[in-house]
Amino acid sequence: MVRDTIFSPAFGNRPSQLVGRDVILRQLLDGLMAVPGSKERATLLLGQRGMGKTVLLWEIAETVREKNYVVASPTIVSENMLERIIEKIQEDSEQYLNKKKLHLTGANVGVMGFSAGIQFSREEQETKSPEYRLARICRELARFEVNVLILVDEVQANSAELKRLIIAYQELVGEGLPVAIIMAGLPASVSQTLNDKVLTFFNRTRKLDIGPLNLRDINAFYEEAFSTLHIEISSDLCTKAAEATLGSPYLLQLIGHNLVLSASSDSMTVNQDVYNKAIKASQNDYQEDICKTTLAPLSDRDIDFLRAMSKDADTSKVFDIAVRMGVTTDYAQKYRRRLLETGIIEAPRRGVVAFAVPYLADYLRRS
Numbered sequence: 001m002v003r004d005t006i007f008s009p010a011f012g013n014r015p016s017q018l019v020g021r022d023v024i025l026r027q028l029l030d031g032l033m034a035v036p037g038s039k040e041r042a043t044l045l046l047g048q049r050g051m052g053k054t055v056l057l058w059e060i061a062e063t064v065r066e067k068n069y070v071v072a073s074p075t076i077v078s079e080n081m082l083e084r085i086i087e088k089i090q091e092d093s094e095q096y097l098n099k100k101k102l103h104l105t106g107a108n109v110g111v112m113g114f115s116a117g118i119q120f121s122r123e124e125q126e127t128k129s130p131e132y133r134l135a136r137i138c139r140e141l142a143r144f145e146v147n148v149l150i151l152v153d154e155v156q157a158n159s160a161e162l163k164r165l166i167i168a169y170q171e172l173v174g175e176g177l178p179v180a181i182i183m184a185g186l187p188a189s190v191s192q193t194l195n196d197k198v199l200t201f202f203n204r205t206r207k208l209d210i211g212p213l214n215l216r217d218i219n220a221f222y223e224e225a226f227s228t229l230h231i232e233i234s235s236d237l238c239t240k241a242a243e244a245t246l247g248s249p250y251l252l253q254l255i256g257h258n259l260v261l262s263a264s265s266d267s268m269t270v271n272q273d274v275y276n277k278a279i280k281a282s283q284n285d286y287q288e289d290i291c292k293t294t295l296a297p298l299s300d301r302d303i304d305f306l307r308a309m310s311k312d313a314d315t316s317k318v319f320d321i322a323v324r325m326g327v328t329t330d331y332a333q334k335y336r337r338r339l340l341e342t343g344i345i346e347a348p349r350r351g352v353v354a355f356a357v358p359y360l361a362d363y364l365r366r367s
């Protein structure tokens with residue numbers, strides 16, 4: 001039995017290798033290097049479950065720590081998030097300082113000053129608002145030309161906590177401080193915006209969609225990974241495995257891992273049987289972990305629409321869907337719009353829709 005040291009399908013897990021995200025990482029980095037106050041310093045990363053949003057946030061954190069940035073690592077939208085963010089900035093500032101000290105010769109009074117400046121007095125801690133303390137620490141870091149990046153995960157547009165953070169962030173920007181923010185979430189959770197303040201901010205924010213990975217990148221990664229693990233696979237089956245991921249990073253991990261598992265109980269070779277078994281297992285896992293959760297928040301009517309779509313092999317005409325649902329085309333259009341907003345379906349052409357979540361059609365046909 002071989003130990004799978006390469007693939008590990010789990011949400012938020014840093015992959016052993018980040019496949020095919022060079023372009024988006026560059027876009028994010030360029031945004032962070034823009035002058036304080038630029039629009040690109042606030043970014044909203046949108047993508048379906050398993051598309052690699054959380055992993056990208058961690059990756060960017062690591063990269064910019066090397067570029068005079070102090071980072072509040074990804075904080076999930078939740079109660080007290082502002083306090084958590086301040087703690088993380090303090091913690092990261094200390095690490096930053098320790099690293100800087102290693103490179104200093106002799107005592108450096110300047111850096112020692114910064115060290116004191118990131119602590120709060122008891123009075124400040126007890127009587128001042130988190131907004132006050134956040135601004136205080138950002139100003140202190142700015143004096144030493146240190147930038148601050150705030151990372152927010154699982155954005156919920158209607159959250160009061162997020163609204164509070166955004167107002168605080170806008171005040172920091174207003175002061176001309178070198179701050180930046182990257183937020184990640186499902187397209188659905190930002191489209192149901194109830195909150196004006198958040199909506200206005202989102203409208204002015206740069207939006208980056210993270211879509212499927214390039215299949216060629218996945219294929220190249222698979223070839224290398226299987227060879228490292230001493231697993232034999234024909235280039236034909238390897239290409240097929242890459243295609244079966246449909247570009248989803250989560251499926252990339254699942255299929256890779258299941259291929260390793262089934263090959264290792266079969267003399268370390270992927271033959272057609274081993275391949276079929278692994279793909280089947282991966283699709284089941286994917287449908288349980290992703291398709292089920294994707295459908296959970298939808299209304300019965302939304303699901304009727306999707307079921308009507310699943311009758312077609314590939315794309316569906318809105319007209320046909322309406323007929324299958326027994327409703328007028330106008331009525332069906334309402335659901336089409338809602339589902340498009342959630343990113344679960346896409347509209348390749350006028351009057352035509354297609355599933356945007358891998359294997360969702362198959363899941364609906366079977367459930």
Ligand SMILES: Nc1ncnc2c1ncn2[C@@H]1O[C@H](COP(=O)(O)OP(=O)(O)O)[C@@H](O)[C@H]1O
Pocket residue numbers: 008009010011012013014015017018019020021047048049050051052053054055056249250251252253
């Ligand atoms: N670019 C990538 N290359 C390889 N694996 C990735 C990549 N992005 C994400 N993954 C893997 O995919 C899975 C889902 O990633 P995650 O960041 O949790 O997705 P999301 O936050 O969008 O739901 C994890 O197992 C992760 O390791």
Ligand SMILES: [Mg+2]
Pocket residue numbers: 011012053054055153
């Ligand atoms: Mg995530």
